[in-house]
Amino acid sequence: MFRIALVGIPRWPGEITAIHEPGRTFGGYVDDELVGTACAFSTRIVVPGGARLPHLAVTRVGVLPTHTRRGVARALMNAQLSDARQRGVPIATLRAAEGGIYERYGYGVAGWNQVVEVAARRAAFRAGVPLGGPVRLARPDERWPLQRRIYERVDPGWIGAISRTDEWWATRRVRAEEDKQEPHVVVHGRPGAETGYARYHAASGPDEPGAVEVDDLVAADDVTRAALLRYLFTIDLVDTVRFGALALDDPLRLMLVDERPVRTVAVEDEIWLRLVDVPAALAARSYRGSGEIVVGVTDPVLPENSGSYWISASGVKPTTAAPHLTVGVATLGALYLGGTRWAQLAAVGRVEVAEPGALAVADELFATDAAPFCGTFF
Numbered sequence: 001m002f003r004i005a006l007v008g009i010p011r012w013p014g015e016i017t018a019i020h021e022p023g024r025t026f027g028g029y030v031d032d033e034l035v036g037t038a039c040a041f042s043t044r045i046v047v048p049g050g051a052r053l054p055h056l057a058v059t060r061v062g063v064l065p066t067h068t069r070r071g072v073a074r075a076l077m078n079a080q081l082s083d084a085r086q087r088g089v090p091i092a093t094l095r096a097a098e099g100g101i102y103e104r105y106g107y108g109v110a111g112w113n114q115v116v117e118v119a120a121r122r123a124a125f126r127a128g129v130p131l132g133g134p135v136r137l138a139r140p141d142e143r144w145p146l147q148r149r150i151y152e153r154v155d156p157g158w159i160g161a162i163s164r165t166d167e168w169w170a171t172r173r174v175r176a177e178e179d180k181q182e183p184h185v186v187v188h189g190r191p192g193a194e195t196g197y198a199r200y201h202a203a204s205g206p207d208e209p210g211a212v213e214v215d216d217l218v219a220a221d222d223v224t225r226a227a228l229l230r231y232l233f234t235i236d237l238v239d240t241v242r243f244g245a246l247a248l249d250d251p252l253r254l255m256l257v258d259e260r261p262v263r264t265v266a267v268e269d270e271i272w273l274r275l276v277d278v279p280a281a282l283a284a285r286s287y288r289g290s291g292e293i294v295v296g297v298t299d300p301v302l303p304e305n306s307g308s309y310w311i312s313a314s315g316v317k318p319t320t321a322a323p324h325l326t327v328g329v330a331t332l333g334a335l336y337l338g339g340t341r342w343a344q345l346a347a348v349g350r351v352e353v354a355e356p357g358a359l360a361v362a363d364e365l366f367a368t369d370a371a372p373f374c375g376t377f378f
């Protein structure tokens, strides 16, 4: 059904149950006919301060073209959110097929990624960039279990990173292996103690001889990362290395003598974030500085989130005090990982400001060191 809703998805070759987590698929029915779905993977997400919170990775939202625009998706999204709330999941995120759909359900854009192309033959590393240890290519039979083992060992801790489930790996594996171009996995670190990998394949466009696309890049440290990049930039006959998703503040440019071989060809919204349990999610992240503010939140879909919250570096608690700043839950979702500033959203009318000085306090409280980035597509 989802393949009919989202035109262009290839037929799934195996058992569909392998890619659906039990209990996480909602169906929308009209007269006993299945006309819509909303699915999810149960993972964990890293929030500012490093806590890993239960997280719903929402995916495969679709309604048959014969039944769109009559509230099926709305019913599915609302049911999914209520269910997550009851199960104690404080955060949901998704990747949006279109930008105009999900804000009405309380999702805001909390993180972006950039698509980057590197003219590999011109990419010379600066003297201070680590050489890294030797790399090796994974054998086809070990490719997938090895990626998973390394991902779980590295256990990415950047803000916005998520864990990956059985169903997620099953989906990725089949989709990557059915591609015309075989995936290759290059690995860094001693066998049994690998510290990172990059998965890439030859670009398939007829006008792209000599181009490879990197679909996944995971490194435990700077040494590993440098080693994997050095490998990718020195493959014979490869002129262009395209990274499908890097963090906005990725240091790649800074590693090179000349930055110009690195070109950002697109910036895309990546993390659409929904605070399912506002007090739990606010209390789970860290805050900076000595300021304090009262934030008012409105959430028509999950009204139990509506209210005022006192926020400071020492904690978060509900309050009856009048809010300094008031936002819809989608705007709070956009702010939550620190990727957007309160002052910016106030300037475009997305924050109701009762106390103008509170904007600078809020920006200091919510500030983080790194741009939020997930790096896991679902």
Ligand SMILES: CC(=O)SCCNC(=O)CCNC(=O)[C@H](O)C(C)(C)COP(=O)(O)OP(=O)(O)OC[C@H]1O[C@@H](n2cnc3c(N)ncnc32)[C@H](O)[C@@H]1OP(=O)(O)O
Pocket (backbone or CB within 6 Å): 005, 006, 007, 058, 059, 060, 061, 062, 063, 064, 067, 068, 069, 070, 071, 072, 073, 074, 075, 094, 095, 096, 097, 098, 100, 101, 104
């Ligand atoms: C996370 C992911 O899975 S991304 C993949 C999303 N899926 C797709 O793009 C597949 C193709 N599209 C579809 O299946 C459907 O059109 C859906 C799922 C996007 C929407 O389903 P519908 O049942 O038509 O949505 P529903 O009738 O509940 O509409 C709810 C609201 O969203 C709006 N809306 C629905 N689709 C869109 C859209 N593509 N762009 C903008 N607004 C939209 C409706 O106008 C309605 O607005 P309102 O609340 O102001 O009345």
